[in-house]
Structure formats: C-alpha cells, structure tokens
Amino acid sequence: MQRIVVDWGTTNIRAHLIDDDGRALVSRSGECGVQRCDGDYAAVLGEYCSDWQHRWPGIPTYLCGMIGSRTGWQETPYVPCPVEPPALAAGLKPLAGRDNIFFVPGVQCRTPAGTPDVMRGEECQVLGALAISGLDDGVLILPGTHSKWVRVRGGRIVDFATFFTGELFALLHRHSSIGSVLDAESMDAHSFDRGLAQSCGKGGLLHQVFSARSRSLCEDTGDQSMSAYLSGILIGSEFAHALSLFPPAGKLLLVGDRKLGNSYRQAAQHFDLPLQPIDPALAVVRGVKIICDAAGDHSQQKEAAGAESIS
Template identity: 65%
Template sequence: MQRIVVDWGTTNIRAHLVDSDGGIAGSRNAPRGVHNCDGNFSDVLREYCGDWQIRWPGIPVYLCGMIGSRTGWVEAPYVGSPARPEALYRGLVPVPGENNVFVVPGVRCITPAGSPDVMRGEESQVLGVIAQGNIQNALVILPGTHSKWVRVRDGRIYDFATFFTGEMYALLHSHSSIGAVLKQEGHNRASFQRGLTESIGLGGLLNQVFTARSRTLCEDVTGQSMSAYLSGILIGSEFIHGQQLFAAEGEILLVGDKQLVTLYQQAAAHFGLEQRALDAAYAVVHGVAKICASADEKESRDFTCSDRPMSPIPQPSS
C-alpha cells in the first residue's frame, strides 16, 4: 500500500514516500525536528510532504518518533511491553484537523535492571528489522543521541534499555572543562580504539572521561584525536553495561546513522561480538508496514480515508 512514513525526532525530520511494493520512492531529510519548528508542525509537514499529499489525495501519513511525545504535535500514549505490532496499531492516534495523518505510539518497559524506560521511533525500526528478516528473537542496538539496546522475543519488543551516550558526548564537548581539547576532527580510528581499550580498565567512567584532558597535558598526543578517544570511552562503557543487561544470542543487529553505526561496528568487534548493520530508512518504513499489516480488513478501512485506487508512485531514477 502507498503511504508516507515520517521519522520525526527531536532534531531532524526524515520523510519517506513509499510505493505500492513497499519500496522507498523518495526521501527528504532536514534539521526540522520537534524542537526546531516552533510548534508549527502542520506547516512543516506541508513543507516536506505537501506535494506528495496533493499528488496522491488521501495517502495515509504515519508519524514516528518524538512528534508523538508531550512536547510534540499530538501525544500518543506508550504501549506496554512486551509489544506486538497489533498493539501499536491499536495505539495509532489520528492528528486532529489533518486528513489521514496518524501518530505511531512509543513503547514503555521495565529494564532488566528494574527501572522504567521508554522509546519513540525506535519501535518502528525494530519491527521493520525483524519483519525484513522474519526474525523472532534478536538483540537490536540503535545508536543515537539516546542509544537503545532492544531485546526481541517471539517477534515482540520484549524489553530495552537507553544509554545517554550521544547526548553525554555532546554535553562534554559544549559544556565541560575538557571541551577545549575535544576538537571535532574527522574520525581517528586509532584514538577511538584507544578509548575502547581504556573503557575496560580501572577507574570507571568518570575517571576515564577526565583522561581526555589529562593526556593532552601530560602526553604527546600529536596525531591523535581526544574527541574520538572520548567517543571510544563512552561507547565502550555502553557496551560493557549493555552486555550486563542483555546477553547477545548470535549476531547483534545495528540500525542507525551510517557514521555512528561504523563506530558501533568497531566497538562490537573490540568486544568480540558479531554484528550486522541494517539501513535505518528501510527499517522504519518496513516497521510501519508491519504495524499496518497487523490490522484486519475492517480495522484497515477505519484508518484509511477511502478505498479508491491511487495512481502509481513513480520509481526513483537509478
């Protein structure tokens, strides 16, 4: 079925036009996330999807991510875990005043450590990953501002844990005493690897973070990147504690930004974990398809504005 899928997070909006075969016919990305559009959500949606909506009147639009939070457009209450696709379908929230626009709910859980946790947007990516591979059990890692480790059991999002890795990296760069030595150079693999090694050592995270500054004062760090070194420490700490919460059974599935996934691939190799990287855009598109397919025919008619056929979406040129 043709649809528009919008991954609308805190910082960015990523809109995908999906053809009748489930392929991505077009994508648009921009730094117009929930916190970057002054609350003018309808106008931003028109800016990036309006021509698609005009070309295919009534095409359903599904919004994933922080757009469904309390600070977003319309709050979509969390679905409790273990969460199946049909539970997310039942939790779809229509956007008032919009034609055939729905918000996909997030998921809440109790982590293996016993604390509450939540996600928005990642649930669609996880469901898309397991749908593409017909996977019933897996450990999925989604790097990002708030990195997620998600355990899938029997085709359900069973539980997960969030790591503050990306935001901590940004905060240390911009609002800490070590920020002056954290230049944003291109990725330095050797420095990142050294950070991974340091993360396993004595002292703990707070001590290890400060070494990004002390090494610049006491050692010759010519040719090194303290930014990449710090990244290695933080991601290494995430892997240490992620493995304490979740035992990997077979390969880990990585879904996210290509640059971040590359770092997590290096970290996985460092910790002796098999991994496979998957495309985030296709994951979210297939995840929404999985959610929609979980409804029976009657429910499907309730959530779509008409049954009239639409003209085909042109395929992207190669």
C-alpha cells in the same frame, strides 16, 4: 498501498514516499527535529510532504518518533511491553481534525535493571529490522542521541534500555572544560580504539572521561583525536553495561546510519561480538508497513484515499 512515513526525531526529520509494494520511492531529510521547528509542526510537515499530499489527496501519513511525545505535536500514549504489531496498530492515533495523519505510539517497559524506560520511533525500526533479517529472537542496537538496546523474543519487543551516549558526547563537547581540548567531531580509528580500551579499565566512567583532558595536558597527543578517544570511552561504557543487561545469544542486529554504524561496528569487534547491519531508513519504512498491515481494514480504508497509483 501508498503512504507517507515520517520518522520525526528530536533533531532530524526523515520523510519517505512509499509505493504500492512498500518501497520508498523518494526520501527527504533535514535538521528540523521536534526541538528545532519552534512548534510549527504543520508547516514543517508541509515543507517536506505537501507536494505528495497535493498529488495524492488523502494519502495516509504516519508519523513516528518524538513528534508523538509530550513535547511534540500530539502526545500519543505508550504501549507497554511485551509489544507486537497488533498492539501498536491499535495504538495509532489520528491528528485532531485530520483523519489521514496518524501518530505511531511509543513503547514503555521495565528494564532488566528495574527502572522504567521509553522509546518512540525505534519500535518501527525494530519490527522492520526483524522482517529484513528474518529473525524472531535476538538483541538489537539502535545508536543515536539516546542509544537503545532492545531484546526481542518471538517477534515481540520484550524489554529494552536507553543509554545517554550521544547526548552526553554532545554536551561534553559544547558545555564542559573537556571540550576545550577536543578537536572537531572526527573519527580516528586508532584514537577511538584507545578510548574503547580505556572504557574497560579501572576508575569508572567519570574518571575515564576526564582522562581526555588530562592526557592532552600531560602527554603528546598531537597525532591523536581526543574527540574520537572520548567517543570510544562513552561507546565502550555503553557496550560494557548493555551486555550486562542483555547477554547476546547470537548475532546482534545494528540499526544505525553509516557514521555511527562504523563506530559501533568497531566497538563490537573490540568486544568480540558479531553484528548484522540494517539500514535504518529501510527498517522504519518496513516497520510502519507491518503496523499498518496489522491494523487491517482501518489502514486499508484510509490508504484507499490515495487512489492514483504512484509511478
């Protein structure tokens, strides 16, 4: 069955053309996330997918991520945890006036810390990562602007917690006094490791963050990357607190792109944690397929509109 899968987040969009076997034949991406397209969602979707939609009229298109949020194209209600594929399939919502464009619902939970939490798009990556890894139980890490740690039992998303790591890093870089002593957002493994070590020390996160500035003023840091050092502090703090919420019983699944994935793998080594990396693009495509399969006749009828085989 053919379909289009669009992972549409806050800052980026990733569109995938899927063949009969569930493989992504073509993928396109760009910095046209929900906050960067001035609300002209139909035009942006057309920019990335119109040639596919013209070649296969009626081809089902599934949108996941922040595009289905209150600030996106069309708000789609959250599904409460614990969540499994049939519940997400039941929550698929068509775009008003279009019967072949669907929004994948997000997920909400109560974290182990007792606070409410939400996610959109990561639920597809979680389901896909489980299928790729063959696991039904475990903890998954999904780094990003808002990093997620997700606990799964019996193939169901039980709960999760969000960490403000990526956005805080960007804010400190661009809108703080600390930013004046930071270099370009490069990754120096030694400086990053020093930040990881600092994150485990005394004083807490707010004190540790300022050390990026104070070290630059009081020490010779010419051979170091203060940006990487700050990243190590923030990601190290994320690991320390996430592990208190989700003590892993085995290997962690890491669903992240190469740049962030390298940082999180280094952090996992620092905390002596085994990781299995999963490609996020493969995971989201596989996850949407699982949701569509759970939808049964509903998705099959819609996908039948794309009658011509993709070759």
